[in-house]
Amino acid sequence: MRIHVMSVGFTPKVFEESLRNAVKTGADRAIVIHSKDRSEREKVRDTIERIKTLISTREEFITDEPFEKAVRECIRILNSTGKDDELYIHIGGGERHIALALLYATFFVKRKMHLIVTIRKADRFKTDLLPPISAPFVLSSSQKKVLEAVKEDRKLKEIVDDLKGDRKDYPRIFRHLNNLESIGFVSFNQDEKKYSQTFWGRLLLEGYK
DSSP, rough: OEEEEOOOOOOHHHHHHHHHHOOOOOOEEEEEESSSOOOHHHTTHHHHHHHHHHHHEEEEEEOOHHHHHHHHHHHHHHHHOOOOOOOEEEESSSSSSHHHHHHHHHHGOOOOOEEEEEEEEEEEEEEEOOOOOSSSSOHHHHHHHHHHHOOSSBBBHHHHHHTTTTGGGGGHHHHHHHHHHHTTTEEETTTEEEEEOOOOHHHHHHOOO
C-alpha cells in the first residue's frame, strides 16, 4: 500500500494538488498529522475535509512541544504502518514544526521512505520527489557497541571495561565517542569527565530493538 504522510496547513489548494497528483500515481491512503491544540485543528478543518474527498484519510494528533516528543510521536505513527507499505513523507508544508519533526523521524525509522516537497511556482503548486538521503541513520557495528556502552554518566574507563577492552583500545573507543558526540548522540560532562547518551542517542538505539 502506498501511504502519504503529511502535516496540513490553512491553504487547502496546495494539499489538494499534492494529493491529487499522488492519487494519480497510485496512492492508497493519507495520514494527516496535526496539533492536539483545538484552535489549530479548527484552522485546518476545511483542508482535511477536502483531502478526505480525494483519498482514504487517517488523522493523527501529536503534541506540539517539546520538539523531541513530537519526533517520538511521528516515529510511532510511521511505525504503525505495515512493514510492506511504501511511505511518502511530505516535509514542505503544513505546520512547520510537525513537518520538521516528520523529517527528523525518518532518520530513526528502519524503513525505506520517500521524501516529498511541494513548492509554489507562480500561481501553481509543483510536487517534487526528493533524491534519497541517508535515512534512517545507520551506525557502524563498532559505533553501536560504544553508544550502547555509554549509558548514563560513565567515564572512559568504565566504557572500555564494559566493552571488554584494554589499554590499546582506548584511542579507538575515544575516537568513536568524539564522533558520536559531534553528531549529537553522546554528551560529555567536562567537569566530571563523564559521557552520557543524549535523547537522540537513546532514540537511535530504540530503532535497533
